[in-house]
Amino acid sequence: MAITTRLFKDKLPISLLxxxxxxxxxxxxxxxxIDDARAKEMLDYALAHGINYIDTAYMYHEGDSERFLGEALADHDRASYYLADKMPIWMAETAEDVERIFNHQLQKLKTDYIDFYLLHSQNKANFEKCKALGVYEFLSRKREEGAIRYLGFSFHDTPDVLQEIVDTYAWDFAQIQLNYADWEIQDARRQYEILAENKIPCIVMEPVRGGALADVCPSANERFRAARPDASIASWAIRYAASMPNVMTVLSGMSNMEQLEDNLATMxxxxxxxxxxxxxxxxxxxxxxxxxxxxxxxxRYCMDCPAGVDIPAMFALFNxxxxNKARGRYARALTDADPATRPHNCVACGMCAEQCPQxxxxxxxMAELAKLEAKLVKA
Ligand code: SF4
Ligand code: SF4
Known part of the structure; x- marks a missing residue:
């Protein structure tokens, strides 16, 4: 049995993991x-078991990821794997910076070409900056020269911004955050549809949502285990992303051999x-x-609070x-609320709890919400 592959551009077999x-x-x-010895053991094991898509970025491990890969891949045939790397536009102020970063990446990776090159973390502001600095044009020239094989972008913003990026330039592929939790709440469904409609192959990042879907909650975990007793909870999330037909590969940021073996078994x-x-x-x-x-x-049976807290309003904002896992929206809503009604005013008198039918x-x-408020709202 071998790891499943999907054909990119009808010719490159890319491992689904x-x-x-x-x-x-x-x-x-x-x-x-990076712990080079342990990471190299994982990398060699991954390549030996058919993973051929290796994704890095300039700032991963504060720059150590590219350094590690440059050294660790030296004893592997360059044609046996595909390297993906990204341009961090927020670290560039001029077109010269873009060229310097790109050359530094080639140098660290000890290669003269990158197979899949992405504009990193595109949103409205980053895309505007890329346009202003002529980044797409520069990278297109690199593609013509052979220093890049395929050009794409990774994305974190609304479907409208994605549509604009797709309409502005021609892309070989794109990378989005896709998992069963974000399908609705982060508009992953619409993002996936936009890429499919424009025939842009999709690479998935955060399939397990930073680990949250490796241990969802007791009720969901129980149902998953009842359906497939031998499968890990994380494997459901990996399979979900990989089941989408326009997905070329599912990236998993694995930290140990156990995760790697589990993901390999799934794929x-x-x-x-x-x-x-x-x-x-x-x-x-x-x-x-x-x-x-x-x-x-x-x-509102709990109201009025003698300390002025608007209990139901604060609970509604938190809910x-x-x-929706919308931390920024919550921070804005708390900031906009009258400070005298916010959780930090609670003096724990307990009067409200006696009245609450729930x-x-x-x-x-309120104490938990006050801690969150302290983190999210500047004094
Ligand atoms: S416990 Fe806090 S929220 Fe409840 S009535 Fe007292 S001060 Fe208000
Ligand atoms: S459910 Fe409880 S906390 Fe919510 S408004 Fe009613 S009394 Fe207050």
Whole structure:
């Protein structure tokens, strides 16, 4: 049995699992420096088991990821794998900076070409800067010269911005955040559709949402285990992303051999999700969104608070945040709210909790919300 591949441009067989190198083993938990011996063992194992797409970026491990790959790949045939790297436009102020960074990447990677090159983390502001500095034109020249084989971008913004980027230039591929939790809440569905409509092959990042979907919540985990007792919880998320027909490869930022072996098992002789399994993923996404929701009905029996806290309003803002995982929106809403009504005013008198028909431990919840408020709202 071999790892499943998909054909890119009808000719390049790309492994459906790609090795992301932003979370490689480190020399200790404080440092970004890579533990070369352990990381090399993983890299060699990945290549030996058919992974041929290796993804890095200028700032991964604070620059150590490219250095590591340049050294660790030296004893592998350059034609046996595809390297992906990215232009961090926020680190460039001039066109000369762009050229300097690109040349530095080739030097660190000890190669004279990069197979898949991306404009890193495109959003409205970064894309405007790329246009102003002529980055696409520069990279197109590099493609013509053979220093880049395929040109794409990675993306973090709204579908409207994605549509604009797709309409502005011709792209060989694009990379988006796609997983069953973000399918609705981060507009991943619309982003995937835009790429498919424009026949742009899709690379998936964050299939396990930074690890959150490796341990969703007790109810979802239980249903996953009942359906496939031998499969890890993370494998459901990997299979979800890989089941999309326009997905070329699913990147996983693996940190140890256990994760690598689990992902390899999932992608070897790959079986897409059935309709029933797909429904299970969406029910898990629902439970994940709801797991921290405060069961406040807005009845206002707890009001008025002697300290001025608008209890139901504060709970409503928090619930919107937890259901939509929209941290920036929550921060803005808290900032806009009257400071006298915000959680930090609570003095834990307990009067409200006695009145709450939902038996919510309001003072304790308010203390949690006050901590979050302190992090999100500048004094
Ligand atoms: S416990 Fe806090 S939120 Fe509840 S009434 Fe007292 S001060 Fe207001
Ligand atoms: S009494 Fe309980 S359910 Fe009603 S608004 Fe207050 S916290 Fe919410």
């Amino acid at each position: 790609g090795l992301g190198t932003m979370r490689l083993p480190r020399i200790n938990s404080e440092a970004s420096k 070897t002789d790959f079986k897409p999700l059935t309709e029933e399994e797909l429904a299970l993923c969406y029910s898990a996404a629902h439970d994940w969104r709801m797991k921290d929701v405060i069961p406040c009905t807005g009845c 919107d945040y937890t259901m 038996h919510i431990a309001i003072p304790e919840k």
